[in-house]
Amino acid sequence: MKTTGVFGGSFNPIHNGHISLAQGIQDAAGLDEVWFVVSPLNPFKKNNSELLPDEVRLRITEAALAGHQGLTACDYEFHLPRPSYMWNTLQGLTHDYPDRRFSLIIGGDNWERFHDWYHADDIIAHHEILIYPRADSTIDTTTLPPSVHVIPLPLHNISSTEIRHRIKEGRSIRGMVPESVRPMIQRLYC
Secondary structure (H helix, E strand, O other), X not given: OEXXXXXXXXXXXXXXXXXXXXXXXXXXHOOOEEEEEEOOOOOOOOOOOOOOOHHHHHHHHHHHHOXXXXXXXXXXXXXXXXXXXXXHHHHHHHHHOOXXXXXXXXXXXXXXXXXXXXXXXXXXXXXXXXXXXXXXXXXXXXXXXXXXXXXXXXXXXXXXXXXXXXXXXXXXXXXXXXXXXXXXXXXXXX
């Protein structure tokens, strides 16, 4: 059975931190692959006026991941009801891909508010959760359920918000996003 990490997000835009985190988690957790599930509408970010159209973000994510073995852009949530609840995504993926075991990849900041997620207890009961550190979060590893694991990785000081701001200000984003998609990102977010 293949082990697949589900890394959900708006990827508005994807950046080198996302890619480095996914590779680190893939290696540390022994995952066969990581799917970057591009979210059309995050329930916690309903009023994001800077969100590029779904297909555009998917196309950028696909291009950014080209050449990264085991990392794949995924449009699965585009075909589900909105807003996108991860429980529905995981239920659908498990049903549609019975040859895979899905693990959820989230940041420490999301774990801190995981109790607010739709069907949070069901996700914990049925799926492994792999948490990567965030500078603004602290996780007490002694209280984690058996299916939840913190993956110690270096912190990445890159954010999609910062990238969008830098573009609007005419500042460079070189080194923050894959060079293969930098011109496309600069053009789309200016």
